[in-house]
Amino acid sequence: MTDTATDPASAAAGGPAVLRPHAEVAFAAELAALEAHDAEEGRPRPPRWRLSPWSVVTYLVGGTLGDGTVVVPKYIGSRRLMEVAVATLVTDRALLLLGLPGTAKSWVSEHLAAAVSGDSTLLVQGTSGTAEESIRYGWNYARLLAEGPTPEALVASPVMVAMERGALARVEELTRIPSDVQDALITVLSEKVLPVPELGREVAARPGFNVIATANDRDKGVNDLSSALRRRFNTVVLPLPTDVEDEVRIVTTRVADLTASLSLPPVSTAAEEIERVVTVFRELRSGVTADGRTAVRSPTATLSAAEAISVVTNGIALAAHFGDGVLRPADVASGIVGAVVKDPVADQQAWQEYLDVVVRERPGWGAFYEACQDPG
Incomplete structure (x- = not known):
């Protein structure tokens, strides 16, 4: 991460310096170099992916490109583990990053979203107070009272936005979310649609949509995933460093x-x-x-x-x-x-x-x- 007082990415964007820029901003030069490398090598990209799966893994674990660009590692560990995680996102299965606190689950999740979708901000932060609206949708109640249920009064969740864009949505600390709220993901992950009965329509996911969730089972206040929801995920366990x-x-x-x-x-x-x-x-x-x-x-x-x-x-x-x-x-x-x-x-x-x-x-x-x- 660069010194935000002179962060070149922020300066280039004309915005103020920030304490912690998003991954797609902090590592914009690396992502652009990998994108150009994909074009030169003719590597295939899944629909709406910014990078090829090979380049996503290289972005995570580091490497040196043909033009001499050095990609710094964001995850220090098994490359094969990252290949499994990225391969999951190519399929219709969601990805669950599981591990003890401090095993870089959130870090990997953010960088995966930055490399695949170019946007790591479609985030649901799981807590004991997370409501179903955070996963499905909510309403602007002033407009709802004045106009009734209209598309303009609907407030899309990060998951709904990701479905409409064909991008990755992130759900942090999934097991901290109450079980009945967790299960709002089942229809999204299995049918790839999000019904909006108040408007008599549904939002269908575009190609490229998927979900990355993180969880650990060591902290207090954990809500186990239902078997129905767990079946919708491929689980990748991030271990503590081996040496x-x-x-x-x-x-x-x-x-x-x-x-x-x-x-x-x-x-x-x-x-x-x-x-x-x-x-x-x-x-x-x-x-x-x-x-x-x-x-x-x-x-x-x-x-x-x-x-x-x-x-x-x-x-x-x-x-x-x-x-x-x-x-x-x-x-x-x-x-x-x-x-x-x-x-x-x-x-x-x-x-x-x-x-x-x-x-x-x-x-x-x-x-x-x-x-x-x-x-x-």
Whole structure:
């Protein structure tokens, strides 16, 4: 992501700088280069897709094009997994990205929509209060009372707009939406129509329409999908990073993006502390030290790459604004304790045990151990 203070995409569009531009804006140059590459190679594109399936996957996992354009990876992991996800969108099945919090489900969803439709904004954000109108349609009640049910009084949902355009609609946190509201998707996904009985008509999906949903089953407040709705999806499970190098790379890349977008001053030794935070999270998550010799108790927190990114970014802000510009163990200590200790009793016991058994005995980690004893 570019520094939004001088974001070239925003400047080119003549609009004000924004903190977080949409994917299709932030990576407009890459998308245009991939589009030109498709034309040169003659790669087939499904109806109303901006890019070919091959180019969509390349946009996600990165690569170098024939003209030398470098496409940076947005997803660090299995290319085959992204190929399966993109292939699903070519069919009449919807795509469900399933995984633990912090496994880049929303990130992948946004970039898929940007690469396929050129628009990642047709979004339904799932919460316990999401109403059926968010998936089907609603009404401008002032006009409804004045005119009755007319096309002008109808307020289309993002899903309806996507059907009319032949584009991708995104549904974030599908399992947080109440079950009866979830099932409003069944007719849309199976029949590819959305009835509007008040107007005596229906909206039929144009070629190119599909739905990408994200979900996890670890958070509280989850509503299981009905079997009828689950059958309408192909599920792709996004795993946690398999090795420490990949996870360090993910955290390093996203921290660089965030520090640039937040205009944080550069700091020294970030790489060393990133590796330390990732190591701690992986060991606590897996219940064993990296060398496999010592078992540790896992806390209740997920401790994904997303939490590691937050801890490091907060530490950089402390080092830049309240320190000497060098990221030190004390700068990440308070953040890492807050990420690990969610239950003040059980998690605190597990964390203190990890500090005493593992961290205190690890060469070169003395300053981190002391900082974690008094993170305030």
